[in-house]
Amino acid sequence: MKISKIGFKGMLTLTIAGLGCSQDGGAGKQPPKSEKKSATSEKHEAHGKGPNGGVVFDLGKHHAEFTVDHDKKECTIIILGEDEKTPSFVSSKDLMVTTLETKTKEGKVVAPLTIKLAPRDEKDGKASKFIGTDPGLGNVADFEGTVFGELDGKPANGKFKE
Numbered sequence: 732m733k734i735s736k737i738g739f740k741g742m743l744t745l746t747i748a749g750l751g752c753s754q755d756g757g758a759g760k761q762p763p764k765s766e767k768k769s770a771t772s773e774k775h776e777a778h779g780k781g782p783n784g785g786v787v788f789d790l791g792k793h794h795a796e797f798t799v800d801h802d803k804k805e806c807t808i809i810i811l812g813e814d815e816k817t818p819s820f821v822s823s824k825d826l827m828v829t830t831l832e833t834k835t836k837e838g839k840v841v842a843p844l845t846i847k848l849a850p851r852d853e854k855d856g857k858a859s860k861f862i863g864t865d866p867g868l869g870n871v872a873d874f875e876g877t878v879f880g881e882l883d884g885k886p887a888n889g890k891f892k893e
Contacts, residue, residue: 782816783809790878791887793819797828797878799893804869808848808861808878818852818859821882825849826861830876841870 778787778794785798785807794811808826812819826848833841844867850858868874879888 778815781809781811783807785809786891786893787811787815788878788889788891790889791882791885793821793882793887795878795889795891797874797891797893799868799874801869801871803864804866805862805864806846806848806868806874807851810859810861810882820854820857820859822857822884823850823861823880823882826863826878826880828863828876828878830867830874833872833874835870835872839870841867841872844868844874844876 778789781787781796781798783796783798785796787794787796789795790808790810794813794815796807796809796811798807798809799805800807806828808828810819810821811817828844828846828848830841830844830846832843835841844865846863846865846868848861848863851860851862852858873893875890875892877888877890879886881887
């Protein structure tokens with residue numbers, strides 16, 4: 732089999748070089764990171780404090796607020812609307828919260844927690860408030876962790892940090 736005057740190595744070099752080119756004739760350059768961000772991701776970078784005094788974070792395509800009542804040893808996740816203030820009702824059987832190890836102001840270690848949260852204000856198969864309890868929540872500490880579950884039939888997860 733005759734390949735031509737440039738030979739097999741030359742064909743391989745041309746093929747590989749061609750793979751790196753974009754259709755507009757450029758060298759397949761990626762846009763700078765600042766151009767890659769969408770308006771949505773920029774909008775979600777800083778949430779701040781929620782309407783109930785907790786921390787607001789993204790939970791899938793929803794906003795949510797994480798709060799702790801240390802006296803009751805319970806935590807609450809509230810699903811919020813686009814305004815990050817109004818409760819938003821979703822269909823979900825439960826949510827799971829996992830926290831990282833943390834410390835109290837006095838230096839007491841609080842072990843990681845895994846807490847199942849059940850819907851509290853359910854009506855017509857939807858809820859906006861999910862509550863779970865664990866003795867570890869009685870420790871006054873800044874909690875950080877992950878929330879996951881199924882919201883409106885789709886998997887959702889998010890990270891929070893007090």
